[in-house]
Amino acid sequence: MKAFYDAWYRWGNPPWIGEPRSELVRLVEDGTLKPGRAIDLGCGVGDNAIFLARHGFEVTAVDFAPSAVARAQARAREAGVEVDFLVDDLTRLSHVRGEFDLLVDYGTFDDLGAGDREAYVREIVPLAGQGGRFLLWVFEWRLSRRERLFTRLLPFGGLALAPGEAETRFGPWFAIEKIAGGQELPGWPRGWAAYLMERRSVVDA
């Protein structure tokens, strides 16, 4: 999957490139998410990371595709903002350290297969300081048998979270609110969801 993404960013323009995502923009602009230490998990070419840096956040941004990170660094320089971009794998982090007030993941966790989802949760939970927020955007629907077969043939570990899976995987550590989403959509992909979570105190978890 890493080689697939790296080649796509090197030779092409994946369709999600362009603008910071709407839920993130709204939550920052209405003051729900206040400046602090933020990390973008699977940052691609850095649209969300650059947006956060422009709005006063101290930003770290991680992607395992070196070509994505190189493009993101160039775009941040052009935008005149500082972001600490790192090449790292979210299922076994080696370079990311410390705690953050805000974690952001747009479309990375849902790419992962079941084993990698477990590893991701193990790696990212310690990054959220007490009371830290986690904005997670995923494709979400119950995969058909044909779609499950498709994920095995494609270089992706997964396509979408099952309904309820975000709560099962993150609920032990975060209080979870679903803030947006659409299910049973016409066409394909068939559904999505955005979650805003808050790290429980260690005593509660």
Ligand SMILES: C[S@@+](CC[C@H](N)C(=O)[O-])C[C@H]1O[C@@H](n2cnc3c(N)ncnc32)[C@H](O)[C@@H]1O
């Ligand atoms: C669908 S793209 C979304 C990119 C970006 N979040 C955005 O919204 O523009 C998913 C991103 O996650 C990255 N990614 C996938 N699995 C990863 C992993 N295990 N570690 C780090 N990055 C990963 C990919 O390289 C890709 O840039």
